[in-house]
Amino acid sequence: MTRVEIDIRRKSYPARGRAGEHVAIRDLRLALGEGAFTCLIGPSGCGKTTLLNILAGLERDFDGAVTFHHRHAGEAVTGYVFQNPRLLPWRTVRENIELALPEGISAAMVDALLGELGLSQAQQVYPERLSLGMSRRVAIARAFAVEPDLLLMDEPFVSLDPPAAKNARQLLLGLWAERPHTVLFVTHDLDEALFLGDRLVFLGPPPASIIADVAVGTVRAERGKAGVLEQLRTRIVTEHPRLAHLFGA
Amino acid sequence: MPSSHEAVPDVLKAAFRRAWMPVLSLFLLLALWQITAWLAHSPLLPSPLSVFEVLIREIRSGVLPRHLGVTLGRLAISFAIAMVLGVVLGVWLGRHPQWDRLFDPWLTTLLNIPALVTIILCYVWFGLVEPAAITAVVINKLPNVAVTLREGTRVLDRDLLEMAQCYRFGRWKTLRHVVWPQLAPFALAAARTGLALIWKIILVVELLGRSDGMGFQLQLFFQMFDVAGILAYTVAFIAVIQSIEALLLQPLERHARRWRR
Numbered sequence: 001m002t003r004v005e006i007d008i009r010r011k012s013y014p015a016r017g018r019a020g021e022h023v024a025i026r027d028l029r030l031a032l033g034e035g036a037f038t039c040l041i042g043p044s045g046c047g048k049t050t051l052l053n054i055l056a057g058l059e060r061d062f063d064g065a066v067t068f069h070h071r072h073a074g075e076a077v078t079g080y081v082f083q084n085p086r087l088l089p090w091r092t093v094r095e096n097i098e099l100a101l102p103e104g105i106s107a108a109m110v111d112a113l114l115g116e117l118g119l120s121q122a123q124q125v126y127p128e129r130l131s132l133g134m135s136r137r138v139a140i141a142r143a144f145a146v147e148p149d150l151l152l153m154d155e156p157f158v159s160l161d162p163p164a165a166k167n168a169r170q171l172l173l174g175l176w177a178e179r180p181h182t183v184l185f186v187t188h189d190l191d192e193a194l195f196l197g198d199r200l201v202f203l204g205p206p207p208a209s210i211i212a213d214v215a216v217g218t219v220r221a222e223r224g225k226a227g228v229l230e231q232l233r234t235r236i237v238t239e240h241p242r243l244a245h246l247f248g249a
Numbered sequence: 250m251p252s253s254h255e256a257v258p259d260v261l262k263a264a265f266r267r268a269w270m271p272v273l274s275l276f277l278l279l280a281l282w283q284i285t286a287w288l289a290h291s292p293l294l295p296s297p298l299s300v301f302e303v304l305i306r307e308i309r310s311g312v313l314p315r316h317l318g319v320t321l322g323r324l325a326i327s328f329a330i331a332m333v334l335g336v337v338l339g340v341w342l343g344r345h346p347q348w349d350r351l352f353d354p355w356l357t358t359l360l361n362i363p364a365l366v367t368i369i370l371c372y373v374w375f376g377l378v379e380p381a382a383i384t385a386v387v388i389n390k391l392p393n394v395a396v397t398l399r400e401g402t403r404v405l406d407r408d409l410l411e412m413a414q415c416y417r418f419g420r421w422k423t424l425r426h427v428v429w430p431q432l433a434p435f436a437l438a439a440a441r442t443g444l445a446l447i448w449k450i451i452l453v454v455e456l457l458g459r460s461d462g463m464g465f466q467l468q469l470f471f472q473m474f475d476v477a478g479i480l481a482y483t484v485a486f487i488a489v490i491q492s493i494e495a496l497l498l499q500p501l502e503r504h505a506r507r508w509r510r
Contacts, residue, residue: 058411058414077417078415080412080415080416082411082412086408088409090430091426099416099418099426126508126510127508128508129510142416146416
């Protein structure tokens with residue numbers, strides 16, 4: 001497992017046409033604990049996806065540093081569940097997962113993941129024939145299959161209907177309990193964050209910087225029970241009055 | 250097994266439903282030709298039957314197969330060269346807009362040079378030799394392939410490329426599993442229009458500067474006003490090109506589209 005230290009002084013996009021230079025992130029310092037499930041919450045366009053892209057190594061042009069403290073030699077491996085599933089439509093479900101695998105990861109592991117996510121029957125199917133919920137689960141299987149040091153998830157359950165989203169969240173927690181990874185989960189859904197996270201990090205309007213950092217504390221198994229989420233909300237608003245508008249209080 | 254017992258006639262029925270219209274259409278064309286030939290009653294418009302007789306005679310004597318083979322050989326070589334160079338050039342231009350801006354006018358110019366001019370110039374500059382003939386065909390086809398593949402490269406899905414980068418696909422895997430499947434429909438489109446274009450140009454190339462091949466034979470028939478010979482060779486050529494289309498390019502296209510819903 002991996003601890004990640006993020007220290008981004010500035011990330012901007014150059015001026016384009018009439019739009020001036022856009023500063024996406026400024027002075028964002030954040031350490032992700034080993035095996036912690038951190039949720040990142042913020043208004044849309046606040047630079048959350050930019051942050052994930054930096055962590056995934058897709059965005060290298062920024063001022064600052066990201067340090068991975070992992071226990072193996074070589075570069076850190078990230079699993080990334082994008083907002084859209086980003087599956088190759090011309091490869092089957094199984095091929096999509098296997099293509100992402102580094103050398104030396106066994107087929108049995110893929111079988112197990114597919115089984116746990118209810119995808120065993122769909123292995124040989126092309127992604128266009130899958131429902132959105134299933135495509136999302138394939139993307140999650142792919143991210144877990146690479147045994148990542150850091151698992152990035154960018155609103156992976158957005159636009160699923162509530163029962164499907166609930167089901168997907170439970171599957172995710174089940175997988176994560178068995179294969180703990182350091183997770184950074186971006187969402188704008190507070191209930192989702194309260195249900196999943198160990199820690200909630202709130203970002204302000206762009207350029208992104210942290211406005212609040214909340215440890216959830218309550219045991220995960222308790223959170224499904226009636227009233228527990230409401231208590232959590234109330235506690236957070238009392239401790240962090242400036243988040244009140246987010247919680248509708 | 251009642252299901253398989255009924256399945257066969259169903260397949261046949263479906264094949265019949267697909268085929269009867271084209272068959273009828275061809276039959277009508279032949280009938281029209283036959284009637285016109287009767288009315289004209291001239292050696293300059295032979296009937297379908299006499300053309301067929303010439304066709305059989307030319308096949309039996311081995312003359313038609315030899316010249317057809319030579320032409321198909323030239324077709325294969327120039328087609329392959331034009332496709333490979335065109336794909337490489339198109340992808341490169343699609344990925345490097347600054348070079349594309351420099352070379353785009355060249356492509357436009359090439360696209361607009363009449364095929365005949367390229368052929369004449371190639372023969373004048375390089376002599377009446379085989380490489381000149383191949384070069385002339387390639388130059389005619391290349392810009393077309395490059396332009397099609399450039400479009401394909403421009404619309405490559407960035408999201409998928411990012412995914413491949415994040416999951417460390419590496420160069421070869423990315424090319425094979427992410428880039429090529431997106432370019433394949435463009436390459437196939439270029440191949441199909443390319444085949445149609447090249448086989449017409451190649452006859453002119455042969456007519457002007459080669460001493461074998463279909464174009465050369467057609468010139469001989471022309472000098473002797475042997476219309477039956479011209480038509481017999483035309484029929485043979487159309488049959489071969491259509492077979493390539495139906496047996497090679499169409500199955501390839503179906504394969505490339507198999508994942509679509």
